[in-house]
Amino acid sequence: MVRIGIDVGGTGIQTGVVSSDGKILAEESIVTLTDIPFSDQIVRMTDSVRSVLKSAGMTEDDVELVGVGIPGIASRETGEVIKCTNMGWSHVPFRTEWEKNFPKTVLIENDANVAALAESVAGVSAGSSSSVFITIGTGIGSGIVIDGKIWSGFHGIGGELGHTIMDLDGVPCTCGNHGCLERYCSATALIRMAREAVVDQPDCRILKEVGGDPNRISARTVIDLAREADPLATALYQRWISYLGQAIANVANFLDPEIIVLGGGVSKAGAFLLDAVTEEFPKYVLFRDQLLPEIKLAVLGAKAGIIGAAMLS
Protein backbone atom coordinates (compact mmCIF):
# COMPACT_ATOMS: atom_id res chain seq x y z
CA MET A 1 0.00 0.00 0.00
CA VAL A 2 1.11 3.57 -0.68
CA ARG A 3 0.00 6.93 0.61
CA ILE A 4 -0.87 10.14 -1.16
CA GLY A 5 0.65 13.39 0.09
CA ILE A 6 -0.70 16.74 -1.09
CA ASP A 7 0.99 20.06 -0.40
CA VAL A 8 -1.46 22.91 -0.99
CA GLY A 9 0.35 26.18 -1.61
CA GLY A 10 -0.72 29.63 -2.72
CA THR A 11 0.83 29.21 -6.17
CA GLY A 12 0.92 25.46 -6.74
CA ILE A 13 -0.49 22.18 -5.44
CA GLN A 14 2.05 19.33 -5.32
CA THR A 15 0.75 15.76 -5.21
CA GLY A 16 2.88 12.69 -4.61
CA VAL A 17 2.62 8.92 -4.28
CA VAL A 18 4.68 8.11 -1.19
CA SER A 19 5.91 4.77 0.18
CA SER A 20 5.26 3.88 3.80
CA ASP A 21 8.84 4.84 4.71
CA GLY A 22 8.51 8.32 3.23
CA LYS A 23 9.96 7.95 -0.28
CA ILE A 24 8.27 9.81 -3.17
CA LEU A 25 7.48 7.29 -5.96
CA ALA A 26 5.80 9.75 -8.34
CA GLU A 27 4.72 13.36 -8.18
CA GLU A 28 3.04 16.11 -10.12
CA SER A 29 2.15 19.73 -9.69
CA ILE A 30 -0.87 21.78 -10.70
CA VAL A 31 -1.31 25.54 -10.55
CA THR A 32 -3.44 26.82 -7.67
CA LEU A 33 -6.68 28.41 -8.84
CA THR A 34 -8.50 30.43 -6.23
CA ASP A 35 -11.18 31.97 -8.47
CA ILE A 36 -13.16 28.74 -8.90
CA PRO A 37 -15.70 27.23 -6.50
CA PHE A 38 -14.35 25.14 -3.61
CA SER A 39 -15.99 21.98 -4.99
CA ASP A 40 -14.12 22.48 -8.29
CA GLN A 41 -10.83 22.91 -6.39
CA ILE A 42 -11.42 19.50 -4.82
CA VAL A 43 -12.22 17.97 -8.23
CA ARG A 44 -8.92 19.33 -9.61
CA MET A 45 -7.02 17.85 -6.66
CA THR A 46 -8.62 14.40 -6.89
CA ASP A 47 -8.02 14.40 -10.65
CA SER A 48 -4.37 15.15 -9.93
CA VAL A 49 -4.23 12.23 -7.48
CA ARG A 50 -5.60 9.84 -10.16
CA SER A 51 -3.13 11.20 -12.68
CA VAL A 52 -0.09 10.76 -10.41
CA LEU A 53 -1.28 7.28 -9.40
CA LYS A 54 -1.46 6.39 -13.09
CA SER A 55 2.09 7.58 -13.70
CA ALA A 56 3.19 5.38 -10.77
CA GLY A 57 1.35 2.43 -12.36
CA MET A 58 -1.15 2.23 -9.50
CA THR A 59 -4.84 2.68 -8.79
CA GLU A 60 -7.07 3.91 -5.96
CA ASP A 61 -6.97 0.39 -4.52
CA ASP A 62 -3.26 0.76 -3.73
CA VAL A 63 -3.91 3.85 -1.61
CA GLU A 64 -3.98 3.49 2.16
CA LEU A 65 -4.82 7.12 2.93
CA VAL A 66 -4.51 10.67 1.68
CA GLY A 67 -2.81 13.44 3.67
CA VAL A 68 -3.12 17.12 2.88
CA GLY A 69 -0.96 19.98 4.18
CA ILE A 70 -2.51 23.43 4.03
CA PRO A 71 -1.25 26.91 4.95
CA GLY A 72 -3.96 27.31 7.58
CA ILE A 73 -5.80 25.38 10.28
CA ALA A 74 -8.12 22.40 10.05
CA SER A 75 -10.22 20.37 12.45
CA ARG A 76 -9.00 16.82 12.81
CA GLU A 77 -12.39 15.72 14.11
CA THR A 78 -14.72 17.22 11.52
CA GLY A 79 -12.33 17.32 8.55
CA GLU A 80 -13.28 20.95 8.05
CA VAL A 81 -10.70 23.53 6.98
CA ILE A 82 -11.30 26.27 9.51
CA LYS A 83 -9.15 28.96 7.94
CA CYS A 84 -6.86 29.04 4.93
CA THR A 85 -6.40 32.61 3.77
CA ASN A 86 -4.28 31.83 0.66
CA MET A 87 -6.98 29.55 -0.75
CA GLY A 88 -9.86 31.78 0.34
CA TRP A 89 -11.25 28.98 2.54
CA SER A 90 -13.14 29.64 5.74
CA HIS A 91 -14.98 26.74 7.38
CA VAL A 92 -15.11 24.59 4.23
CA PRO A 93 -16.13 20.89 4.56
CA PHE A 94 -12.93 19.53 3.02
CA ARG A 95 -13.28 15.89 4.02
CA THR A 96 -16.95 15.63 3.05
CA GLU A 97 -16.32 17.16 -0.38
CA TRP A 98 -13.19 15.05 -0.83
CA GLU A 99 -14.97 11.79 -0.10
CA LYS A 100 -17.57 12.57 -2.78
CA ASN A 101 -14.73 12.47 -5.30
CA PHE A 102 -12.19 10.03 -3.86
CA PRO A 103 -13.14 7.11 -1.64
CA LYS A 104 -10.18 7.12 0.79
CA THR A 105 -9.66 8.58 4.25
CA VAL A 106 -8.28 12.11 4.05
CA LEU A 107 -6.34 13.80 6.87
CA ILE A 108 -5.69 17.55 6.84
CA GLU A 109 -2.99 19.40 8.77
CA ASN A 110 -1.19 22.74 8.86
CA ASP A 111 1.77 22.82 6.47
CA ALA A 112 4.45 23.74 9.02
CA ASN A 113 3.32 20.82 11.18
CA VAL A 114 3.44 18.57 8.12
CA ALA A 115 7.03 19.66 7.35
CA ALA A 116 7.98 18.99 10.98
CA LEU A 117 6.57 15.48 10.71
CA ALA A 118 8.34 14.86 7.39
CA GLU A 119 11.74 15.73 8.84
CA SER A 120 11.06 13.58 11.91
CA VAL A 121 10.05 10.55 9.82
CA ALA A 122 12.27 10.73 6.75
CA GLY A 123 14.56 13.71 7.29
CA VAL A 124 17.14 15.21 9.59
CA SER A 125 15.29 14.45 12.83
CA ALA A 126 14.35 10.90 11.86
CA GLY A 127 14.41 8.62 14.87
CA SER A 128 14.11 11.42 17.39
CA SER A 129 11.25 11.29 19.86
CA SER A 130 10.63 15.04 19.96
CA SER A 131 11.48 17.91 17.67
CA VAL A 132 10.46 21.45 16.85
CA PHE A 133 10.71 22.53 13.22
CA ILE A 134 11.15 26.25 12.61
CA THR A 135 10.69 27.57 9.05
CA ILE A 136 12.47 30.85 8.53
CA GLY A 137 11.25 32.71 5.46
CA THR A 138 8.93 35.67 4.89
CA GLY A 139 7.48 34.80 8.29
CA ILE A 140 8.29 32.21 10.95
CA GLY A 141 6.30 28.99 11.04
CA SER A 142 6.80 26.10 13.42
CA GLY A 143 5.69 22.55 14.01
CA ILE A 144 5.99 20.42 17.12
CA VAL A 145 6.50 16.65 17.14
CA ILE A 146 6.22 14.84 20.48
CA ASP A 147 6.50 11.05 20.79
CA GLY A 148 6.63 10.83 16.99
CA LYS A 149 3.29 12.64 16.51
CA ILE A 150 2.41 16.17 15.46
CA TRP A 151 1.28 18.28 18.40
CA SER A 152 -0.75 21.09 16.88
CA GLY A 153 -2.41 21.86 20.19
CA PHE A 154 -5.63 20.75 21.81
CA HIS A 155 -7.66 23.24 19.75
CA GLY A 156 -5.41 23.04 16.67
CA ILE A 157 -4.13 26.59 17.07
CA GLY A 158 -0.63 25.76 18.38
CA GLY A 159 2.75 25.77 16.68
CA GLU A 160 2.55 29.52 16.01
CA LEU A 161 5.97 30.36 17.41
CA GLY A 162 6.19 33.25 14.93
CA HIS A 163 3.39 35.04 16.73
CA THR A 164 4.60 34.59 20.29
CA ILE A 165 5.59 37.95 21.67
CA MET A 166 9.32 38.49 22.15
CA ASP A 167 9.37 42.30 22.38
CA LEU A 168 6.73 44.07 24.48
CA ASP A 169 5.26 47.03 22.59
CA GLY A 170 7.67 46.17 19.75
CA VAL A 171 7.49 46.30 15.96
CA PRO A 172 3.89 46.08 14.59
CA CYS A 173 3.04 42.69 13.06
CA THR A 174 0.71 41.79 10.18
CA CYS A 175 -1.42 39.91 12.74
CA GLY A 176 -2.42 43.13 14.46
CA ASN A 177 -0.16 42.71 17.50
CA HIS A 178 3.22 44.19 18.37
CA GLY A 179 6.57 42.52 18.96
CA CYS A 180 5.82 39.11 17.42
CA LEU A 181 8.87 36.87 17.13
CA GLU A 182 8.71 36.75 13.34
CA ARG A 183 9.21 40.53 13.21
CA TYR A 184 12.77 39.91 14.51
CA CYS A 185 13.82 36.48 13.26
CA SER A 186 12.41 36.11 9.72
CA ALA A 187 14.07 36.93 6.41
CA THR A 188 11.74 39.92 6.31
CA ALA A 189 13.19 41.12 9.62
CA LEU A 190 16.77 40.95 8.34
CA ILE A 191 15.72 42.85 5.21
CA ARG A 192 13.96 45.51 7.31
CA MET A 193 17.02 45.97 9.54
CA ALA A 194 19.25 46.28 6.47
CA ARG A 195 16.99 48.83 4.75
CA GLU A 196 16.97 50.93 7.93
CA ALA A 197 20.74 50.72 8.26
CA VAL A 198 21.68 51.67 4.68
CA VAL A 199 19.87 55.01 4.88
CA ASP A 200 22.83 56.45 6.78
CA GLN A 201 25.46 54.58 4.75
CA PRO A 202 25.04 55.46 1.07
CA ASP A 203 28.47 54.02 0.22
CA CYS A 204 28.00 50.62 1.87
CA ARG A 205 28.57 47.34 0.03
CA ILE A 206 24.99 46.24 0.64
CA LEU A 207 23.67 49.11 -1.48
CA LYS A 208 26.34 48.56 -4.16
CA GLU A 209 25.24 44.94 -4.39
CA VAL A 210 21.67 45.97 -5.23
CA GLY A 211 22.47 48.82 -7.59
CA GLY A 212 21.64 51.43 -4.96
CA ASP A 213 18.01 50.29 -4.61
CA PRO A 214 17.17 49.38 -0.98
CA ASN A 215 13.99 47.64 -2.19
CA ARG A 216 16.16 45.03 -3.88
CA ILE A 217 17.93 44.01 -0.64
CA SER A 218 17.20 40.39 0.17
CA ALA A 219 18.16 38.30 3.20
CA ARG A 220 20.69 36.64 0.93
CA THR A 221 22.31 39.98 0.06
CA VAL A 222 23.08 40.55 3.74
CA ILE A 223 24.04 36.95 4.56
CA ASP A 224 26.40 36.65 1.58
CA LEU A 225 28.16 39.90 2.47
CA ALA A 226 28.39 38.86 6.14
CA ARG A 227 30.06 35.69 4.92
CA GLU A 228 32.64 37.94 3.25
CA ALA A 229 33.07 39.84 6.56
CA ASP A 230 31.67 43.14 5.29
CA PRO A 231 31.40 45.17 8.54
CA LEU A 232 27.83 46.51 8.13
CA ALA A 233 26.44 43.18 6.89
CA THR A 234 28.25 41.38 9.72
CA ALA A 235 26.78 43.72 12.34
CA LEU A 236 23.27 43.27 10.93
CA TYR A 237 23.68 39.50 10.68
CA GLN A 238 24.97 39.21 14.24
CA ARG A 239 22.06 41.26 15.58
CA TRP A 240 19.62 39.06 13.66
CA ILE A 241 21.40 35.89 14.87
CA SER A 242 21.10 37.20 18.43
CA TYR A 243 17.32 37.49 17.96
CA LEU A 244 17.08 34.06 16.33
CA GLY A 245 19.22 32.63 19.14
CA GLN A 246 16.79 34.05 21.69
CA ALA A 247 13.84 32.57 19.76
CA ILE A 248 15.49 29.15 19.75
CA ALA A 249 16.33 29.53 23.45
CA ASN A 250 12.65 30.25 24.13
CA VAL A 251 11.81 26.89 22.55
CA ALA A 252 14.57 25.17 24.57
CA ASN A 253 13.58 26.83 27.85
CA PHE A 254 9.89 26.04 27.48
CA LEU A 255 9.59 22.79 25.51
CA ASP A 256 13.16 21.43 25.35
CA PRO A 257 12.75 19.05 22.39
CA GLU A 258 15.47 16.56 21.49
CA ILE A 259 16.16 18.39 18.21
CA ILE A 260 15.33 21.82 16.78
CA VAL A 261 15.25 21.80 12.97
CA LEU A 262 15.71 24.98 10.96
CA GLY A 263 14.08 25.07 7.53
CA GLY A 264 12.67 27.58 5.07
CA GLY A 265 14.48 29.76 2.55
CA VAL A 266 16.98 31.20 5.04
CA SER A 267 18.22 27.72 6.00
CA LYS A 268 19.93 27.58 2.59
CA ALA A 269 22.66 29.67 4.24
CA GLY A 270 23.84 26.28 5.55
CA ALA A 271 26.69 25.91 8.02
CA PHE A 272 27.18 29.69 8.21
CA LEU A 273 23.71 29.92 9.80
CA LEU A 274 23.89 26.67 11.77
CA ASP A 275 27.25 27.45 13.39
CA ALA A 276 26.17 30.96 14.33
CA VAL A 277 22.90 29.99 16.05
CA THR A 278 24.40 26.90 17.68
CA GLU A 279 26.93 29.19 19.36
CA GLU A 280 24.38 31.91 20.16
CA PHE A 281 21.28 30.25 21.62
CA PRO A 282 22.80 28.61 24.74
CA LYS A 283 23.57 32.10 26.13
CA TYR A 284 19.84 32.53 26.69
CA VAL A 285 19.02 29.07 28.08
CA LEU A 286 18.45 28.95 31.85
CA PHE A 287 20.22 25.61 32.36
CA ARG A 288 22.89 26.37 29.78
CA ASP A 289 25.46 24.12 31.45
CA GLN A 290 23.28 21.04 30.80
CA LEU A 291 22.69 19.01 27.66
CA LEU A 292 20.67 21.19 25.25
CA PRO A 293 18.57 20.51 22.15
CA GLU A 294 20.65 19.85 19.06
CA ILE A 295 20.14 22.33 16.20
CA LYS A 296 20.02 20.85 12.69
CA LEU A 297 19.19 22.10 9.22
CA ALA A 298 16.19 20.63 7.39
CA VAL A 299 17.15 18.32 4.52
CA LEU A 300 13.91 17.59 2.70
CA GLY A 301 13.36 21.11 1.37
CA ALA A 302 10.28 21.56 -0.81
CA LYS A 303 9.57 17.81 -0.69
CA ALA A 304 8.75 17.97 3.02
CA GLY A 305 5.18 19.06 2.22
CA ILE A 306 4.36 15.95 0.18
CA ILE A 307 6.23 13.50 2.42
CA GLY A 308 4.87 14.87 5.70
CA ALA A 309 1.29 14.98 4.42
CA ALA A 310 1.59 11.33 3.40
CA MET A 311 2.90 10.43 6.87
CA LEU A 312 -0.10 11.90 8.75
CA SER A 313 -1.92 9.50 11.04
Next chain:
Amino acid sequence: MVRIGIDVGGTGIQTGVVSSDGKILAEESIVTLTDIPFSDQIVRMTDSVRSVLKSAGMTEDDVELVGVGIPGIASRETGEVIKCTNMGWSHVPFRTEWEKNFPKTVLIENDANVAALAESVAGVSAGSSSSVFITIGTGIGSGIVIDGKIWSGFHGIGGELGHTIMDLDGVPCTCGNHGCLERYCSATALIRMAREAVVDQPDCRILKEVGGDPNRISARTVIDLAREADPLATALYQRWISYLGQAIANVANFLDPEIIVLGGGVSKAGAFLLDAVTEEFPKYVLFRDQLLPEIKLAVLGAKAGIIGAAMLS
Protein backbone atom coordinates in the same frame (compact mmCIF):
# COMPACT_ATOMS: atom_id res chain seq x y z
CA MET B 1 -0.94 0.20 48.18
CA VAL B 2 -0.18 3.84 48.85
CA ARG B 3 2.40 6.25 47.54
CA ILE B 4 4.72 8.64 49.30
CA GLY B 5 4.95 12.23 48.07
CA ILE B 6 7.76 14.51 49.24
CA ASP B 7 7.88 18.24 48.56
CA VAL B 8 11.42 19.54 49.14
CA GLY B 9 11.43 23.28 49.77
CA GLY B 10 14.03 25.78 50.87
CA THR B 11 12.49 26.15 54.36
CA GLY B 12 10.61 22.89 54.93
CA ILE B 13 10.25 19.36 53.60
CA GLN B 14 6.64 18.09 53.49
CA THR B 15 6.05 14.34 53.37
CA GLY B 16 2.68 12.69 52.79
CA VAL B 17 1.09 9.26 52.45
CA VAL B 18 -1.12 9.56 49.37
CA SER B 19 -3.83 7.24 48.00
CA SER B 20 -3.70 6.14 44.37
CA ASP B 21 -6.37 8.72 43.48
CA GLY B 22 -4.39 11.60 44.95
CA LYS B 23 -5.82 11.97 48.48
CA ILE B 24 -3.45 12.77 51.37
CA LEU B 25 -3.95 10.18 54.16
CA ALA B 26 -1.27 11.51 56.54
CA GLU B 27 1.43 14.16 56.35
CA GLU B 28 4.24 15.74 58.30
CA SER B 29 6.77 18.48 57.88
CA ILE B 30 10.42 18.81 58.85
CA VAL B 31 12.63 21.88 58.71
CA THR B 32 15.10 21.99 55.83
CA LEU B 33 18.72 21.80 56.97
CA THR B 34 21.27 22.70 54.33
CA ASP B 35 24.38 22.74 56.57
CA ILE B 36 24.55 18.94 56.96
CA PRO B 37 26.03 16.39 54.53
CA PHE B 38 23.82 15.24 51.66
CA SER B 39 23.72 11.67 53.03
CA ASP B 40 22.34 13.01 56.34
CA GLN B 41 19.69 14.99 54.46
CA ILE B 42 18.53 11.73 52.88
CA VAL B 43 18.50 9.98 56.29
CA ARG B 44 16.28 12.78 57.71
CA MET B 45 13.89 12.39 54.76
CA THR B 46 13.61 8.60 54.97
CA ASP B 47 13.11 8.88 58.74
CA SER B 48 10.27 11.30 58.06
CA VAL B 49 8.73 8.82 55.60
CA ARG B 50 8.77 6.07 58.25
CA SER B 51 7.29 8.45 60.80
CA VAL B 52 4.41 9.53 58.57
CA LEU B 53 3.74 5.91 57.54
CA LYS B 54 3.48 5.04 61.22
CA SER B 55 0.97 7.80 61.86
CA ALA B 56 -1.08 6.42 58.94
CA GLY B 57 -0.90 2.94 60.52
CA MET B 58 1.19 1.57 57.67
CA THR B 59 4.63 0.16 56.92
CA GLU B 60 7.16 0.17 54.07
CA ASP B 61 5.36 -2.85 52.63
CA ASP B 62 2.30 -0.72 51.87
CA VAL B 63 4.34 1.68 49.73
CA GLU B 64 4.20 1.34 45.94
CA LEU B 65 6.69 4.11 45.19
CA VAL B 66 8.16 7.35 46.45
CA GLY B 67 7.99 10.62 44.46
CA VAL B 68 10.05 13.69 45.26
CA GLY B 69 9.53 17.24 43.97
CA ILE B 70 12.58 19.50 44.12
CA PRO B 71 13.16 23.16 43.20
CA GLY B 72 15.71 22.21 40.54
CA ILE B 73 16.37 19.63 37.84
CA ALA B 74 16.94 15.90 38.05
CA SER B 75 17.78 13.14 35.62
CA ARG B 76 14.98 10.63 35.25
CA GLU B 77 17.42 8.02 33.95
CA THR B 78 20.20 8.19 36.53
CA GLY B 79 18.18 9.41 39.52
CA GLU B 80 20.77 12.13 40.01
CA VAL B 81 19.78 15.64 41.10
CA ILE B 82 21.61 17.76 38.57
CA LYS B 83 21.04 21.14 40.17
CA CYS B 84 19.08 22.31 43.20
CA THR B 85 20.42 25.66 44.34
CA ASN B 86 18.21 25.97 47.46
CA MET B 87 19.47 22.68 48.85
CA GLY B 88 23.07 23.24 47.75
CA TRP B 89 22.92 20.13 45.53
CA SER B 90 24.88 19.80 42.32
CA HIS B 91 25.06 16.38 40.65
CA VAL B 92 24.17 14.42 43.80
CA PRO B 93 23.27 10.69 43.47
CA PHE B 94 19.80 11.06 45.03
CA ARG B 95 18.36 7.69 44.02
CA THR B 96 21.46 5.69 44.97
CA GLU B 97 21.64 7.32 48.39
CA TRP B 98 17.88 6.99 48.88
CA GLU B 99 17.86 3.27 48.14
CA LYS B 100 20.53 2.68 50.77
CA ASN B 101 18.03 3.96 53.34
CA PHE B 102 14.62 3.08 51.93
CA PRO B 103 14.02 0.07 49.69
CA LYS B 104 11.43 1.50 47.29
CA THR B 105 11.63 3.05 43.82
CA VAL B 106 12.13 6.79 44.03
CA LEU B 107 11.24 9.23 41.24
CA ILE B 108 12.50 12.82 41.27
CA GLU B 109 11.03 15.75 39.37
CA ASN B 110 11.07 19.55 39.28
CA ASP B 111 8.52 21.05 41.71
CA ALA B 112 6.60 23.16 39.17
CA ASN B 113 6.18 20.06 37.01
CA VAL B 114 5.01 18.15 40.06
CA ALA B 115 2.39 20.82 40.86
CA ALA B 116 1.23 20.72 37.23
CA LEU B 117 0.77 16.96 37.48
CA ALA B 118 -1.08 17.26 40.81
CA GLU B 119 -3.65 19.66 39.36
CA SER B 120 -4.08 17.48 36.29
CA VAL B 121 -4.66 14.33 38.37
CA ALA B 122 -6.51 15.54 41.45
CA GLY B 123 -7.07 19.26 40.93
CA VAL B 124 -8.63 21.81 38.64
CA SER B 125 -7.38 20.28 35.37
CA ALA B 126 -8.27 16.69 36.35
CA GLY B 127 -9.44 14.73 33.34
CA SER B 128 -7.83 17.06 30.81
CA SER B 129 -5.39 15.56 28.32
CA SER B 130 -3.04 18.55 28.23
CA SER B 131 -2.38 21.47 30.52
CA VAL B 132 0.22 24.07 31.37
CA PHE B 133 0.52 25.13 34.99
CA ILE B 134 1.93 28.61 35.62
CA THR B 135 2.97 29.53 39.19
CA ILE B 136 2.97 33.27 39.72
CA GLY B 137 4.96 34.29 42.77
CA THR B 138 8.40 35.77 43.34
CA GLY B 139 9.25 34.32 39.93
CA ILE B 140 7.30 32.44 37.28
CA GLY B 141 7.48 28.65 37.19
CA SER B 142 5.66 26.38 34.81
CA GLY B 143 4.92 22.73 34.20
CA ILE B 144 3.63 21.02 31.07
CA VAL B 145 1.37 17.97 31.05
CA ILE B 146 0.72 16.25 27.70
CA ASP B 147 -1.36 13.08 27.39
CA GLY B 148 -1.55 12.93 31.17
CA LYS B 149 2.22 12.90 31.67
CA ILE B 150 4.72 15.55 32.71
CA TRP B 151 6.73 16.86 29.78
CA SER B 152 9.86 18.35 31.30
CA GLY B 153 11.69 18.24 28.01
CA PHE B 154 13.98 15.72 26.37
CA HIS B 155 16.95 16.91 28.45
CA GLY B 156 14.88 17.82 31.54
CA ILE B 157 15.48 21.56 31.13
CA GLY B 158 12.01 22.51 29.82
CA GLY B 159 9.05 24.15 31.54
CA GLU B 160 11.04 27.32 32.21
CA LEU B 161 8.44 29.71 30.81
CA GLY B 162 9.63 32.34 33.30
CA HIS B 163 12.95 32.59 31.50
CA THR B 164 11.68 32.77 27.94
CA ILE B 165 12.43 36.20 26.57
CA MET B 166 9.43 38.46 26.07
CA ASP B 167 11.21 41.81 25.86
CA LEU B 168 14.37 42.10 23.76
CA ASP B 169 17.07 43.99 25.67
CA GLY B 170 14.55 44.39 28.51
CA VAL B 171 14.78 44.41 32.31
CA PRO B 172 17.81 42.48 33.68
CA CYS B 173 16.94 39.10 35.19
CA THR B 174 18.53 37.18 38.07
CA CYS B 175 19.51 34.51 35.51
CA GLY B 176 21.93 36.89 33.78
CA ASN B 177 19.76 37.59 30.74
CA HIS B 178 17.50 40.50 29.88
CA GLY B 179 13.77 40.66 29.29
CA CYS B 180 12.78 37.31 30.83
CA LEU B 181 9.04 36.81 31.11
CA GLU B 182 9.12 36.62 34.91
CA ARG B 183 10.49 40.18 35.04
CA TYR B 184 7.07 41.36 33.73
CA CYS B 185 4.49 38.86 34.99
CA SER B 186 5.55 37.85 38.51
CA ALA B 187 4.49 39.36 41.83
CA THR B 188 7.98 40.86 41.92
CA ALA B 189 7.29 42.61 38.62
CA LEU B 190 4.05 44.19 39.89
CA ILE B 191 5.88 45.36 43.03
CA ARG B 192 8.69 46.85 40.94
CA MET B 193 6.25 48.73 38.72
CA ALA B 194 4.44 50.07 41.80
CA ARG B 195 7.65 51.22 43.49
CA GLU B 196 8.69 53.05 40.33
CA ALA B 197 5.27 54.68 40.00
CA VAL B 198 4.90 55.95 43.57
CA VAL B 199 8.08 58.01 43.35
CA ASP B 200 6.18 60.70 41.46
CA GLN B 201 2.97 60.33 43.49
CA PRO B 202 3.74 60.89 47.18
CA ASP B 203 0.03 61.29 48.03
CA CYS B 204 -1.16 58.07 46.37
CA ARG B 205 -3.24 55.48 48.22
CA ILE B 206 -0.63 52.78 47.59
CA LEU B 207 1.90 54.67 49.73
CA LYS B 208 -0.72 55.46 52.40
CA GLU B 209 -1.49 51.75 52.64
CA VAL B 210 2.15 50.93 53.48
CA GLY B 211 2.80 53.83 55.85
CA GLY B 212 4.80 55.72 53.22
CA ASP B 213 7.44 52.97 52.87
CA PRO B 214 7.77 51.77 49.22
CA ASN B 215 9.69 48.71 50.43
CA ARG B 216 6.52 47.47 52.13
CA ILE B 217 4.50 47.45 48.88
CA SER B 218 3.39 43.90 48.05
CA ALA B 219 1.55 42.53 45.02
CA ARG B 220 -1.47 42.28 47.29
CA THR B 221 -1.28 46.01 48.16
CA VAL B 222 -1.67 46.87 44.49
CA ILE B 223 -4.25 44.19 43.66
CA ASP B 224 -6.48 45.06 46.64
CA LEU B 225 -6.45 48.77 45.77
CA ALA B 226 -7.13 47.97 42.10
CA ARG B 227 -10.13 45.99 43.29
CA GLU B 228 -11.32 49.20 44.98
CA ALA B 229 -10.76 51.07 41.68
CA ASP B 230 -7.96 53.29 42.95
CA PRO B 231 -6.73 54.95 39.71
CA LEU B 232 -2.97 54.41 40.13
CA ALA B 233 -3.34 50.81 41.36
CA THR B 234 -5.79 50.10 38.53
CA ALA B 235 -3.38 51.46 35.90
CA LEU B 236 -0.52 49.36 37.33
CA TYR B 237 -2.68 46.26 37.58
CA GLN B 238 -3.95 46.63 34.02
CA ARG B 239 -0.44 47.03 32.67
CA TRP B 240 0.67 43.92 34.57
CA ILE B 241 -2.43 42.00 33.37
CA SER B 242 -1.53 43.01 29.81
CA TYR B 243 1.92 41.44 30.29
CA LEU B 244 0.48 38.31 31.90
CA GLY B 245 -2.07 38.11 29.10
CA GLN B 246 0.75 38.17 26.55
CA ALA B 247 2.61 35.45 28.47
CA ILE B 248 -0.49 33.25 28.47
CA ALA B 249 -1.04 33.99 24.77
CA ASN B 250 2.54 32.85 24.09
CA VAL B 251 1.65 29.49 25.66
CA ALA B 252 -1.59 29.32 23.64
CA ASN B 253 0.09 30.31 20.36
CA PHE B 254 2.92 27.82 20.74
CA LEU B 255 1.62 24.83 22.70
CA ASP B 256 -2.16 25.37 22.86
CA PRO B 257 -2.94 23.07 25.80
CA GLU B 258 -6.53 22.22 26.71
CA ILE B 259 -6.24 24.14 30.01
CA ILE B 260 -3.88 26.74 31.43
CA VAL B 261 -3.82 26.68 35.25
CA LEU B 262 -2.68 29.69 37.27
CA GLY B 263 -1.22 28.97 40.69
CA GLY B 264 1.23 30.47 43.17
CA GLY B 265 0.68 33.28 45.67
CA VAL B 266 -0.82 35.74 43.20
CA SER B 267 -3.57 33.29 42.23
CA LYS B 268 -5.14 33.99 45.63
CA ALA B 269 -6.52 37.15 43.98
CA GLY B 270 -9.19 34.74 42.66
CA ALA B 271 -11.87 35.79 40.19
CA PHE B 272 -10.48 39.33 40.01
CA LEU B 273 -7.33 37.88 38.42
CA LEU B 274 -9.03 35.11 36.45
CA ASP B 275 -11.61 37.41 34.84
CA ALA B 276 -8.97 39.98 33.90
CA VAL B 277 -6.56 37.54 32.19
CA THR B 278 -9.38 35.57 30.54
CA GLU B 279 -10.48 38.80 28.87
CA GLU B 280 -6.94 39.96 28.09
CA PHE B 281 -5.02 37.01 26.62
CA PRO B 282 -7.15 36.30 23.49
CA LYS B 283 -6.15 39.74 22.11
CA TYR B 284 -2.67 38.31 21.55
CA VAL B 285 -3.62 34.89 20.14
CA LEU B 286 -3.18 34.52 16.37
CA PHE B 287 -6.32 32.45 15.85
CA ARG B 288 -8.29 34.39 18.43
CA ASP B 289 -11.64 33.67 16.75
CA GLN B 290 -11.20 29.91 17.40
CA LEU B 291 -11.67 27.85 20.55
CA LEU B 292 -8.85 28.77 22.95
CA PRO B 293 -7.33 27.17 26.06
CA GLU B 294 -9.47 27.58 29.15
CA ILE B 295 -7.84 29.50 32.01
CA LYS B 296 -8.45 28.15 35.53
CA LEU B 297 -7.12 28.83 39.02
CA ALA B 298 -5.19 26.09 40.84
CA VAL B 299 -7.14 24.53 43.70
CA LEU B 300 -4.63 22.31 45.53
CA GLY B 301 -2.45 25.13 46.86
CA ALA B 302 0.48 24.03 49.02
CA LYS B 303 -0.74 20.41 48.90
CA ALA B 304 0.07 20.15 45.18
CA GLY B 305 3.72 19.40 45.98
CA ILE B 306 2.95 16.26 48.00
CA ILE B 307 0.12 15.04 45.77
CA GLY B 308 1.96 15.58 42.48
CA ALA B 309 5.15 13.94 43.74
CA ALA B 310 3.13 10.88 44.77
CA MET B 311 1.53 10.76 41.29
CA LEU B 312 4.86 10.58 39.43
CA SER B 313 5.26 7.63 37.10
